[in-house]
Amino acid sequence: METRLLRTDRxxxxxxxxxYIPRYRLPATEVARIWxxxxxxxxxxxxxxxxxxxxxxxISIEAARNALARAGNVDPAxxxxxxxxxxxHPYAVKPTSTILAEAIGATPYVQAGDWEFACKAGTEALQxxxxxxxxxxxxxxxxxxxxxxxxxxxxxxxxxxxxxGAAYLVGPAEEALAVVEGSLSYVTDTPDFWxxxxxxxxxxxxxxxxxxxxxxxxxxxxxALMEALGTTPADYDYAVFHQPNVKFPQTVARQLGFKPEQxxxxxxxxxxxxxxxxxxxxxxxxILDGARPDQxxxxxxxxxxxxxxxxSLRTTEAIRERQGRAPATQDYIARRTVIxxxxxxxxxxxxxx
Amino acid sequence: xxxxxxxxxxxNQRYRLVGEICEKCGTPIFPPxxxxxxxxxxxxxxxxxxxxxxxxxxxxxxHPPAEFERYAPYTVALVRLEEGPMLTAQLTDVAPExxxxxxxxxxxxxxxxxxxxxxxxxxxxxxxxxxx
Ligand SMILES: [Zn+2]
Numbered sequence: 460m461e462t463r464l465l466r467t468d469r470x471x472x473x474x475x476x477x478x479y480i481p482r483y484r485l486p487a488t489e490v491a492r493i494w495x496x497x498x499x500x501x502x503x504x505x506x507x508x509x510x511x512x513x514x515x516x517x518i519s520i521e522a523a524r525n526a527l528a529r530a531g532n533v534d535p536a537x538x539x540x541x542x543x544x545x546x547x548h549p550y551a552v553k554p555t556s557t558i559l560a561e562a563i564g565a566t567p568y569v570q571a572g573d574w575e576f577a578c579k580a581g582t583e584a585l586q587x588x589x590x591x592x593x594x595x596x597x598x599x600x601x602x603x604x605x606x607x608x609x610x611x612x613x614x615x616x617x618x619x620x621x622x623x624g625a626a627y628l629v630g631p632a633e634e635a636l637a638v639v640e641g642s643l644s645y646v647t648d649t650p651d652f653w654x655x656x657x658x659x660x661x662x663x664x665x666x667x668x669x670x671x672x673x674x675x676x677x678x679x680x681x682x683a684l685m686e687a688l689g690t691t692p693a694d695y696d697y698a699v700f701h702q703p704n705v706k707f708p709q710t711v712a713r714q715l716g717f718k719p720e721q722x723x724x725x726x727x728x729x730x731x732x733x734x735x736x737x738x739x740x741x742x743x744x745x746i747l748d749g750a751r752p753d754q755x756x757x758x759x760x761x762x763x764x765x766x767x768x769x770x771s772l773r774t775t776e777a778i779r780e781r782q783g784r785a786p787a788t789q790d791y792i793a794r795r796t797v798i799x800x801x802x803x804x805x806x807x808x809x810x811x812x
Numbered sequence: 813x814x815x816x817x818x819x820x821x822x823x824n825q826r827y828r829l830v831g832e833i834c835e836k837c838g839t840p841i842f843p844p845x846x847x848x849x850x851x852x853x854x855x856x857x858x859x860x861x862x863x864x865x866x867x868x869x870x871x872x873x874x875h876p877p878a879e880f881e882r883y884a885p886y887t888v889a890l891v892r893l894e895e896g897p898m899l900t901a902q903l904t905d906v907a908p909e910x911x912x913x914x915x916x917x918x919x920x921x922x923x924x925x926x927x928x929x930x931x932x933x934x935x936x937x938x939x940x941x942x943x944x
Contacts, residue, residue: 482905511882512904512922516935520827520921549933558935562827562921564860786943794943805882 464687465586465642467593472635473772474533474599475628475781477525478744479518480731480791483508487618489800494613502618502704506732508798509607509622511806514549518605518737520562522626525785526601527563529636530628535564538628539597541571542587544580544736545624546654547607548573559603570597577652578701579762580604581625581736586768588629589639599630606735611660612809619704621732625740636778637747637756639770641688645680646766653764663763669707672765677701677711680767681759688771692716696754699725699742701761703733724749730792736762745788752776815927819934824858826936827921831897833859842897863919865893865939872908879925887911891939905940916942 485508487501509518527533541560548555556571570591574584581604588600605624610616632638651672654661677700685691692698698717700708705728712722725742734741739760746756756772804810824830831842836853840861848855870889873880880886887903889911903911904922917939924936 510905512924512938514923514933516933517920517922558827561823562935564828790944 463643463683465590465644467589467639468595469593470632470638471589471592471629472632472638472775473627473747474630474634474636475526475528475530476625476636476744476747477522477527477529477785478623478625478741478788478791479521479525479605480507480623480734480741480788481509481513481518482794482796483510483798483806484795485798485800485803489803490618493800494617502706503732504729505797506619506621507623507734508803508806513622514607515543515545515547515605515624516549516555516558518607518622518624519543519555519559519603519626522603522605522624523559523563523601526626526628528785529781530630531781531784533599533628533630536568538563538565538599538601539569540588540591540600541565541569542574542584542601543603543605544574544576544582544584545604545606546575546577546580546735547609563601565601576766577762577764578703578733578735578738579760579766579768581740582758582760582768582770583762585627585629585740585770586642586644588627589642589770592629592631599628602627602629604736604740606737608733608735609660609807612804614660616661616663619728619733621734623731623734623741624737625744627740634777635775636781637750637772637774640755640773641684642768642770643680643684643687644766644768645676645683647676649676649763649765651763651765672763673701673703673707673761674711674714676765676767677759677761678714680769681715681757684757684769684771690755690771692721694755695721695757697724697746697750698722698757698759699739699746700759701739701767702726702728702742703738705729727788727792741788747774747778748782748787748789750774750778752778815925815934816932819924819932819936826924829861829863829919829937831859831861833857840893840895840897842893842899861893861895861897861919863937864942865891865917867903867911867913867915867917868892868898869913870903870911872911889917889939891917902938903940904938910941918942
């Protein structure tokens, strides 16, 4: 069983973390007003929408600055990798990561690259950063998950496809605010959701989206990690799962044996929507904002196509002094300007003339 | 090709407010100009500004040039950085009627302009009301 784990040569952890959520909110009632005459239940209350001058680059920059502020005295020139996971990189060819690396002062002696794996691209970058630091290739690596997700107007995903991101500075365990206890990945070829080249909007495989995709991958990854580490749900103070809506993470948590109070702090979908590659990673920032030393956290992402990354963390004494060095995730959630469907269409460039 | 090369040349000051500090009298300088405006001494030591400041004066643009149309209406402000220098920048994440003289602001890096659907995206500093 232990061989299923992704193992590092030396202990690593999170040195700094940071979130970014844009100011604008589109209430689900606005989407319903346009497309269903206001009838029917909605999967979230509202979602975060990027403003007209925002994209995955700008979201990543602010999240990364917050992560570096929490890290304190880390010289950006010591960061040896800057990786951004997203399905909405602003360029098809030209890395987001080089712009981010330049903006935080990490250039030029730095590995940079963009990662893609639907909503799991961010935790993919985080897994890689854990391995990079854990092998000794560099002292610090920065991993970001961010998206400005687009849904076809009128599609069910339009209620939830949102914008936001989170950044994690990974480094040696002795400097960490949360130590990585272990991680693994679980992937299969499952056609639940995709977007072909040059298409603006994604397509999804109806009956493939729930049971064989989201629930199967998250549950298998979570169970395998806990089995390998010898932990049970009762050993965790918090858990956070990918949140395409409110119900899915609640359901998978219940199936695995987690209680509602373990997932409450990190379950943000009702107020910010599904931030895709940012989703579980932003949820983790909200948990870290309120966590105390020596608490255990389980994170399990999900990306269509399909796969999950599961990571087990334990907080350290260092978390106390770092929490307040940057805006809390709830500060960004509280900063809120409601827009109507018309302004949303304009902001997200859905009007093509 | 004016936009890519100009933005590339200025990327340190545009992305993260890198200016200079005067080696002779200690004046922080932005934008960097290699000669101190106070004592005319050489100023070549790079200095990263905190990004905090306040609105000194402002004006709202309702009919912008074509490349800025998607931001309209927006406010352009003269911002006094907490270290002293004054600079002109677009405000963001704020409605024009919310802006006032003395408003505390902080620097964010945002899209400045894009050359249509095919060209380069220029990023640089804007200022917004403090998050907290
Ligand atoms: Zn001088």
